[in-house]
Amino acid sequence: MALERWGHPLLICVLIAGSTSAAISQQDPLAGLPRQAATKTQAVEYLYPEQVSVPAGKPAPVTLHFRIQQNLHINSHTPRAEYLIPTVFSVPETSGVKLANAVYPAGTDFTLPADPDQKLSVYTGEFAIQARLISSPGNHLVEAKLRYQACDQTQCLPPKTITVPIDVIGK
């Protein structure tokens, strides 16, 4: 009796849930992400997080993950030579979110084949920056920036500044 009474609504719910689930899973996973042109100058890619919730008005740690394209390296935050451009993360002052400070990973040693005696301090592969953000209450779509300069073993790309989009929710 219960199945007769509840079977049809239950079946309808299951069908709705199934179709919703299928619709979610069929959506383009990158539909909401900025499309980056597949150019040879796209050396660094921001990975995540896309959204963070932090307590409003006090510094909150946020770990930002990046990926450097294969066979490329970028200077660390503390390159060993003055003329090299360091990797720097920044947050625009008008975004409602302030960057209290950022802790960068230590660079790894790297030598160019043309000059094995000179050690460079670089990042390769994936790396993370520990940022401490101070958010005002509310939802802020922050367009933070990462400036870097990339090279491979024989040549260098011009310095570049990419946008790091983060939805910061101050509670």
Added chain:
Amino acid sequence: MALRLRLSVTAHISVTNAPVRRSYNREERSEPPVKRNTIVIGITFLILATFAWAGWANWMYRKQAAERALASASHAELIPTAPGDVPAGGTSLTGKPAPNFTLEDLSGNKVSLSSYKGKPLLINFWATWCGPCKIETPWLVDLQKEYGPKGLQIIGISTEGDDLKPDDKEGWAHDKAAIAKFVKEEHMQYPVLVNGDSLATEYGGLDAMPTSVYVDKDGKVVAMQLGISSKDDMEAHIRKAMGEGQ
């Protein structure tokens, strides 16, 4: 015997079914409707949650797979080109006349390529932030000393890649100060011009530094080299531009 057994089983079923149905009905009648509704709603929510989780998990999996595919598609490997090869993303100039240009030196004097007509040239595009450029500059200084008396002229063109606008006085002043410092530190005795970025289209893109263009005395590009190789390679290209060793 078989018939009797079948009848027996039927009888048993008919006998056992009736009490069970009655018992079930008794339970149904005795169970409060609110409790039953709660159970059904609970099951429904459980199913909904399961589907939602499955959909989310599938979406996350596909998102990660798509990100990996995107990263793979935007692979940014810089492929060192052999001398004379087509620059990645650019146009090979080898065998063609070197495009003419007029740029300023650090003192603001205008210098044209045409003013070096009849000379074998090495046009070296470099940048102050470029490690390989820093390595090869002493080689260039040595090569200018060695081959300058034989007619070679090396021209350094700073290509900072910062897309400064013509009216950005502060930006240009900053660039020129950094270039002047580099020139002084590296004892660059050959002409150094600024704003190589303005020649990107004519000179095959200039996507990466250093880029060296070797021009013979007739103004024809005999070799183009992206990235640093070795002093010996540069010397071989210079000799080719000078018409030696062919």
